[in-house]
Amino acid sequence: MLRFALKRLLLAVPVLIGVSLLVFAWTRALPGGPAQALLGERATPAAVAAVERNYGLDRPILVQYGKYMSRVATGDLGRSITSRRAITTELKDRFPATVELALSAMFFAVAAGIPLGVVAAKHARKAIDHISLVGSLLGISMPVFFLALILKWAFAVKLGWLPSIGRLDVKLKLDRHTNFLVLDAIIGRNGTALVDALKHLVLPAVALGTIPLAIIARITRTAVLEVMTEDFVRTARAKGMSQRIVNRRHVLPNALLPVTTVIGLQTGLLLSGAILTETVFAWGGMGTWIFDAVAKRDYAVLQGGILFIVIVFVIVNLLVDIGYALIDPRIRLR
């Protein structure tokens, strides 16, 4: 198992180097540049040259890349040109916000998707199954920002039940230890902040979690139906076990194998794909941060932020592979 994990880890190294090279080349190829974005109307050739000299942007591109990578190796991702803050400090603020949103979305998707898939499989080709299939298809076909707008309009604007933007009421005070606001509220035993943070999470999490929910429900349905026809299930039934015990001990654990893979892959996608949801709900996470950096040509944020997202994406995929190999030993032998 260790060999398998090491092999996968080694395979990820050239991918990450390639990604860093691609991201670096991309930022340098973007039209305009940080000096122009920073100086705006004051961007005279002399001022641009001064800013470029100051940030080392006048050096040959390979020298810049080499210097950047040697800094990255020591954990220094640079400093944002617009906010002047270190990228690692910004990441400490932004990354927990996106992870909190992505994990809540995935919690919602799993909590609703698996039971929905099991119920659909148990009533295969009946009305409930058809309704669930149509619902899943609609879920997959719904753009996340459209669903976000509908939810915002219905539950925040019309009914006024839930807040429409942000992570916490601005009037509330909360000591931030981890920047996971729900966790911080629990650590600080701040009940009001906990309820408020949870209320802020509901709409973005539901909007972001709907597509994974639909996918998980469909995969669970197919997997349960497939396992139900296996010999070991028939044998268990023949031995006189009740359907409930057969389902709990034999069908579900085996059907959840493909589901765990999908959950892992979708979590990786959610981490990086929250840009649109974060935009609708003004959620101060990674998505809005990187999107703003594109407009401002903030090289350091783009390089550091995207590299970080891709590293997380690759690590999550790696963990999914390893987790799957742990559950199903046949994978290791391939």
Add this chain to the structure above:
Amino acid sequence: MTAPVPAPSVESSGRRSDVLLRLRRNRGAMVGAAIIGLIVLAAIFAPLIVPETPSKTAYLSRLDGRCCPGSSAAHWFGLDELGRDVFSRVVFGARVSLLVAVVSVAIGLAFGVALGAAAGYFGGAVDSAIMRFIDIMLAFPSFLFAIGLVALLGPGLWQIMIAIGVSNVPIFARLLRGSMLGVRQTPYVASARVLGLPARRVLLVHMLPNAISPVIVAATLAMATAIIETAGLGFLGLGTADPARPEWGVMLANTTRYLQTAPHLAFFPGIAIVITVLGFNLLGDGLREAIDPKLS
């Protein structure tokens, strides 16, 4: 002289008619095809269907200082913040979405199939080099990749099509390569090689037609994703800025300010996206089940 190796083409033409038959019997796929057909017709005949051009503004005469009137007999989907007819804009918006879906998937297919076929056919060092490149591309979530490319190329319809198309390349390439590896082991390919057929013929006549099915399914589903991604880029302000060429995502982005007073502005373009994407998803699912009947 090269001897013909007819077996796979006869077999595959029989298989193709089976697939078509199963597809025609699949209710979901037929509903999807009907939806797409209707939207294609609406896009083609848009100037004949809509009551006025989508860029016609009438801020002063129609809005009377209020944003924005809802449905009426003259304006079925109401008016937007500039007094433009929303129905006309939604119908014309189908043109952009369908165009991006078709062209971007075609771009993705052209490069993806070429890379996947080369990797699957040649194997060895060629395969390794191509697959490492594909791995790097796949390390980027596709929407982030598309945003990056649009930022690089600048806003515009062609730029969006290229960005979404390129982000599809690794998906098609990987899928085709996997399928080609399976086909490479089949006896008819071995016979074709033993008979000394030129590599191009083995690849194009014997391997590719038998390995392409999963890519066709993926391409149909990729059209659905392309429509969502186009709208997503538009929503983020990276879409087409041409007022004469309305795009559903841009329309949605413009409505966020009026969500409280005029939610219908978001509703109609949003529903148009959902219905079109649903059509492609239904057809793609049906196609997948028709190609691999075990799935149904």
